[in-house]
Amino acid sequence: MTADAADSPRSPAASEGSAVRFSAEGVRDGFVECVPVAFGVAGYGIVFGMLARRAGLRVAEAALMSATVLAGAAQLLAIELWETPLPVVAVIGTTLVVNLRYVLMGAALRPWFEGLSPAKAYGSVFFIADENWALTMGELTSGSRQGAYLLGSGLAVWAAWVLATVVGAVAGGLIGDPARYGLDFVLTAVFLAIAVGLWEGRSTLLPWLTALVVAVLSARYLPGRWYILLGGVAGCLVGVARVGE
Amino acid sequence: MSLDPVVVAVVVGMAAVTYATKAGGLWVLGRVEVPERVETGLELLPGAIIVSIVGPELVDAGPPEWGAGAVVVAVMWRTGNVLLSLLGGVGAVLLLRTVT
Numbered sequence: 001m002t003a004d005a006a007d008s009p010r011s012p013a014a015s016e017g018s019a020v021r022f023s024a025e026g027v028r029d030g031f032v033e034c035v036p037v038a039f040g041v042a043g044y045g046i047v048f049g050m051l052a053r054r055a056g057l058r059v060a061e062a063a064l065m066s067a068t069v070l071a072g073a074a075q076l077l078a079i080e081l082w083e084t085p086l087p088v089v090a091v092i093g094t095t096l097v098v099n100l101r102y103v104l105m106g107a108a109l110r111p112w113f114e115g116l117s118p119a120k121a122y123g124s125v126f127f128i129a130d131e132n133w134a135l136t137m138g139e140l141t142s143g144s145r146q147g148a149y150l151l152g153s154g155l156a157v158w159a160a161w162v163l164a165t166v167v168g169a170v171a172g173g174l175i176g177d178p179a180r181y182g183l184d185f186v187l188t189a190v191f192l193a194i195a196v197g198l199w200e201g202r203s204t205l206l207p208w209l210t211a212l213v214v215a216v217l218s219a220r221y222l223p224g225r226w227y228i229l230l231g232g233v234a235g236c237l238v239g240v241a242r243v244g245e
Numbered sequence: 246m247s248l249d250p251v252v253v254a255v256v257v258g259m260a261a262v263t264y265a266t267k268a269g270g271l272w273v274l275g276r277v278e279v280p281e282r283v284e285t286g287l288e289l290l291p292g293a294i295i296v297s298i299v300g301p302e303l304v305d306a307g308p309p310e311w312g313a314g315a316v317v318v319a320v321m322w323r324t325g326n327v328l329l330s331l332l333g334g335v336g337a338v339l340l341l342r343t344v345t
Contacts, residue, residue: 068260106270189334215297231297
């Protein structure tokens with residue numbers, strides 16, 4: 001980005017993208033402002049590491065997953081499905097489906113990111129996670145031109161997530177019978193807590209009830225883990241059908 | 246530290262599809278108008294999937310898990326704090342398992 005573009009005051013919304021900078025200052029601002037959030041992510045990462053270890057992943061494997069996938073809910077789902085032999089298609093397919101929401105999050109960045117070089121834009125989107133994406137959107141929509149904010153805040157989240165995964169995985173390996181500490185309930189509890197966070201009021205009720213009924217019935221009558229995708233898709237379709245009613 | 250090649254392959258596959266969703270939005274959706282139905286659907290998917298995981302699990306569990314699940318939901322609802330909810334849930338499940 002040229003300095004003139006960055007300095008042009010209050011450019012109209014149409015040219016927002018062309019005014020975005022990508023500087024070390026932006027990386028630093030994003031990183032520093034995301035540190036408190038990263039502590040929260042770390043707590044979550046410790047839980048993921050312990051559960052991953054319990055599911056049979058080695059410390060290095062859990063760390064590799066956190067470092068390359070960087071998607072909390074999808075990683076917890078993969079751990080839930082993890083067994084020997086590995087259900088490869090189910091794990092990767094579920095990861096894809098549960099992460100489809102990132103498509104919308106990436107699209108929301110476009111007005112600012114289309115002014116950046118492809119390497120900067122497509123490098124930055126790797127670091128999209130729920131928490132720092134929300135911070136970045138707040139920063140950009142408030143008129144900041146810091147295109148590197150996503151990268152900076154993402155690095156804070158990434159570092160916390162990977163380190164916490166290692167800590168959790170190592171600690172998880174030291175613990176004996178998980179049921180004795182109630183750890184067998186943790187994954188269920190994590191999912192329940194995430195669900196509460198995703199609740200958006202009455203419009204969520206019918207899709208979730210549909211998902212519940214379809215999942216419970218297909219878990220009973222179908223083999224494998226198909227009930228997860230069936231329930232999810234059924235609930236989603238019910239919600240879509242109600243749009244515009 | 247050793248890595249299992251199959252595990253690495255699965256992790257790489259997960260990383261590839263995840264990156265595809267993150268980059269795909271920037272790549273495709275900026276060029277086309279997203280229909281409202283598609284947007285609603287994408288927003289509903291994670292919640293519906295999570296309900297589909299937890300639902301059958303809880304149906305097959307027993308009173309300690311049901312009670313602890315209610316504690317998790319209540320704490321999360323009131324505080325919005327995931328770790329606090331987990332502590333409450335695990336505490337409740339341990340307690341309820343000793344009394345039932």
